[in-house]
Amino acid sequence: MAYPDIIGKSVPRVDARDKVTGAAKYTADLCPANALVARVLHSTVAHGLVRAVDISEAEKVPGVEKIVTCFDVPDIGFPTAGHPWSTEISHQDIGDRRLLNRHVRYIGDDVAAVVAVDEVAAARALRLIRVEYEELPAYTDVSSALAPDALPLHEEVSDSNIVKQHIYEAGDLDAVRSRADLRHFRHTYRTQPAQHCHIESATSFAWMEGGKICVVCSTQIPHIMRRVIGQALGLPWGSIRVIKPYIGGGFGNKQDVLYEPLNAYLSYIMGGACVRLEISREEVFTSTRQRHAEELDYQAWVDDKGRLMGRDVLVLAQNGAYASHGHAICANSSTVLRDIYNDELATRTEAKTVYTNTGTAGAMRGYGIPQACFAAECMMDDIALELGMDPIEIRKLNMMRPGFVDPGTGIACNSYGLADCIEKGRELSRWDEKRARYAKPQSGNIRRGIGMGIFTYKTGVYPISLETASARLVLNEDGTAQLQLGATEIGQGGDTVFCQMAAAASGLDFERIHIVSFQDTDTAPFDTGAYASRQTYVTGKAIKKCGELFRQKLTERAAARFHRPAEELTVAGDRIADRSGATVVTLADLAEDAFYALDGSEHITAEVTSHCTDNTFAFGCCFAEVEVDLALGRVKVLDLINVHDSGTLINPALAAAQVEGGMSMGLGYALSEEMLYNGEGRLLNGTLLDYKLPTALDVPDLKAEFVVTDDPTGPFGNKALGEPPAIPVAPAIRNAVLQATGVAFNELPLEPKRLVAAFSERGLI
Amino acid sequence: MLQIIKLTVNGKPCEIAVDRRWSLAEALRQALGLTSVKKGCEVGECGACTVLVDGKAVDSCLYLALWAEGKSVVTVEGLKSGDNDLHPIQKAFIEECAVQCGFCTPGLIMSAVEIVGEGRVYSRDELRKLLSGHLCRCTGYENILNAVERAVREING
Structure with missing residues (x-):
């Protein structure tokens, strides 16, 4: 099929200039200088129950504002996967985490958190917290975890250590096994745990404003993040606002909810004060995610x-x-x-x-x-x-x-x-x-x-999960447009190809499409985010539908103002043209008229949902x-x-x-x-x-x-x-x-x- | 405890109050708002915080702010010319698609400025070695090498 010329064109990235000049802002670049600093105390045993946490010495450290332990946080299990939520309970993600855990299950698990005026005070306090564990047998590989007498790590999920299992069968394998004329091969292949190594750590800061907890974070999935923070804190999802600036790589690690709910909670219990939770590179390795x-x-x-x-x-x-x-x-x-x-x-x-x-x-x-x-x-x-x-x-x-x-x-x-x-x-x-x-x-x-x-x-x-995306185009007074998405730029170049697709579908010149790169869940249209190599496909469908609607609205406005049949008009880069290619009106003039016409102003926007099947x-x-x-x-x-x-x-x-x-x-x-x-x-x-x-x-x-x-x-x-x-x-x-x-x-x-x-x-x- | 240091940053003399324990990266970010100086590991492993100190590329996370007294520091914010034109290395990074998430980019560009400043042409293998202190997870280094090679050739070739 023939697509508009902008499809298949190697235009430079829309964010490249900001990224080579230092103008591009990432989470840590936006944090107010006076934010409080949070640090997490991690488990030193691979499996155990926290019997007691003594914070008495740590609390005396000058500059320490608050220490919370696994005994203080809400007893709410929440899921962390960057999956679309399922309205069917049987398909919902397993909610086996707490903000801080009394039953610790790996070296690096989260036991307590300190909020202090600066890093030094927080680090000093961490060193003075004493944790008493009742150690349990640790199963550090699959075979020991599957041993018949192994204790289940999560009794509420499963009475064994199998999270889930399934079998697929097609055809008569026994018949195949019994055939002497076939060659039989059997090998065991093993792959290692590996990590993403995005160069920007997992980092966030949170404060309260207008009755909402606002969380700026380095994530691939702002809308899912909002939902999970709400779930983890037991608060309405709409009372959470997630803002996603540029992110320094994700590769799937940031398709998970990491320390953002804890960060939101710490701000919440500090009366809405701004709290920053930036984990170290070493903590990224130990306590975020890895490839199975x-x-x-x-x-x-x-x-x-x-x-x-x-x-x-x-x-x-x-x-x-x-x-x-x-x-x-x-x-x-x-x-x-x-x-x-x-x-x-x-x-x-x-x-x-x-x-x-x-x-x-x-x-x-x-x-x-x-x-x-x-x-x-x-x-x-x-x-x-x-x-x-x-x-x-x-x-x-x-x-x-x-x-x-x-x-x-x-x-x-x-x-x-x-x-x-x-x-x-x-x-x-x-x-x-x-x-x-x-x-x-x-x-x-x-x-x-x-x-x-x-x-x-x-x-x-x-069809394993829901696929849905939405997109919004908003006309500016000069005939350019903003493209707003819930889909995220994570370094892959999404924003650039989104603009190309919006230009192709709407008929506007590529240069006339301005993407709003940052997602703010209060204003960005819904999208589940960057994962499964889905965005150019799933979000692309939403952009295409949105661009076509935008084009239709522009031509209808021109048709009404210039008394021409709408079906004869189209958007051609920077203008509305008729079938002969002649200019009916420039987009700049059309837009100015649309905003300010005394006999009928109209703020032209297009917003669509694309349900992808x-x-x-x-x-x-x-x-x-x-x-x-x-x-x-x-x-x-x-x-x-x-x-x-x-x-x-x-x-x-x-x-x-x-x-x-x-x-x-x-x-x-x-x-x-x-x-x-x-x-x-x-x-x-x-x-x-x-x-x-x-x-x-x-x-x-x-x-x-x-x-x-x-x-x-x-x-x-x-x-x-x-x-x-x-x-x-x-x-x-x-x-x-x-x-x-x-x-x-x-x-x-x-x-x-x-x-x-x-x-x-x-x-x- | 705060201490006043005088240094030149991106061509401008300045006087800033720094915590004695601060790294140069912290001072540039916190006292001067130069957020291109990225913190990826804070222990000199990733190179994202690289700046020039008297023309030499250093990991600013491993360099105490106090050591910069009297020195000249350059970050990518200081590379644009007076008429807002990009430095040839910045242009090369854009045109060669060497930018993805952008987090390692400012540090790499500063090392490239140091390399170009040597006034000679390098083989690709030499460039690989010179850039090996920078970790990038997005690009596989291919387009970064292309960009630096191109800038070196254009300026020193």
Whole structure:
């Protein structure tokens, strides 16, 4: 379909100038200088009951205004996931948190909070609080948490430590198991806990004004934040006002409600005084969210041509101490397995989300798919190796095809670029030539290989949850317009593509659309926020509908004023034109007249809700060429190419930038990133120095490519883009290492210690 | 306890009262409202608070405000020329799509100013090393390297 020229144009980001000059304001930049400072006291035991908290010495510290403990806060359990609320109780998120917890469930849990005049007084007071714990057995991994005699971490949720589990079955797997002519493969793949590492901490400040608690915070989900703060404090949701300025990255961590309810509560009990709660980087690591460590016990039955006949996969997700997103992420891990590959006869997946006494897992870029994709793509190469097949050929034989409909969700493959992505990657990486070259016997300390991996990713959360978005366009007196959304800019470039879509739908010049970047839940239209790679799709539909209504209202006004049939008129950039293209009136003149006409003023606005009942699959692949230094256990990535089908690209340059960032995150996931816990549940590397996310030295030149398709369900042919780039990189690198060394690493990350141990064991070094 | 220090910030002489315990980052943010100086870790790991002190890029979170007495400090707020034109590095960051969430951007730009100030051209690998003290989670560094490479080439090439 042909879209207006502004779609597909790489206009510069609308926020770039403010961000390079320092004019862009983030939460901490807006906090009044005289705000009180809050700090949180965290649990030093992984599992226990707080018997007593002695604050007598801490209270004597000059400058301390208030100390609250887990015995003081309302006994209200609240959920934290950035999910749309469900009006059906059975679908509501698990409310297993308190503002401060008497039953502490991980090292880093929240026991007390100090409000003081400055950081120093708050820190001194924290050190003087004495907590007496009754320690309980700590279950720091899934197997100990699932032991029959393990105490449930949350008795009110479950009498075991299983947050939730489910089984999906299709076909007769027993018949497949009993077939002697099939090859049986079984491997266990493990992924590590990882963290988002947004460079801005999770930070907020709160005060009371006009009877409301106002909370400025770094969040992806302002409207959900408002609801959860209301729930946590037991206050009407409308009595909470959330303001979201620019945010320094989120990647899913800020798709959760973190310390904002506690911050709101502290202001509330301080009589509405402004209180700032900025947690340290170390607290971000210990006490916010992380990507689930998952273990996939993966069985496949394959015929001699490499066709998958059946699979049986058990997915175990380590959820940590609190439910956060509950079972949704682990469930997503299991669902994608039947989407990306098809079994000829039978498929069984079982998924369990398990509470443990470790940091809480939640959403992180890819929402369970990086873990599942790692397992699925490792298995494909493991089978291909055994059968002597090319990894691309075995994938083509088994992967999703056009017309696919997921049997559980009904999500359909509405547009399909997967095969073309693979072909493009094959060509750009010179796969055939390199694969053949590196297949020849290699000797010496340096080995090379090339590998690849594919993925699919849904776009938004329908039909699992509600998908809804609203948008508002407001005409200014000079014929420009404000675009207001509840959807959030979190660094991905949302604001820029929203303006492009508004321009395309309304007919206004791109430059005439001014986005209101900050969300204030008192004035911003409702939207559930930035997650599930949904906004260009779901919010895009609202923008399209809103822009079309705005265009109609402008032409109707012009028709009325100039006595022309409205259907002959349209908006053409900066003016109203008729069918011949002749100017009827400039937008500036039309707007001035609309505001100030003595015989009929009209403030032209358009506001719509778009209830979205579509979803669609995005696709892509990664090709990685590596050089492995056996003795050092070091993997050097020589070439890294991602090819994506995200439908039509609204802004190709920004889309490529998104892909590059995701590739880098995938690279860290593959090679170096891991949150290390000791047996007691203590995080050992919770700093940006010790947690090894890639620096500029660690990343090769990144090649982001696209296959453009036109998705009929997307507002402008577009589909998911934000999260997918991080997904296929780790398995592509793993599979390249497999070709280079012959060693199949089934556990992430591929860090030197693990590699050297495996190479030693195999006699390679 | 407050103490008065005199220094030059973004070309203007100023006299500010600072808490002796403050880092330069805190002083620039709190006493002068220069909020481009971002705090990402406050222990010198992320580079978001990088400013120039007498032309050298430093992590201002690790640099006591008192040490800046008599020195010249530059932040991105001070890069625009008199007619509000952006510095070539700022322009390069915009045009090369090197900006995403923007939180690491001011610090990276200040390191780029230092690099460009050396008056020579660098290889991409050299630039990778010079920028490796800055963490960015959004970009994969690709477009940041492109922007700095371009600015270095335009100014020193």
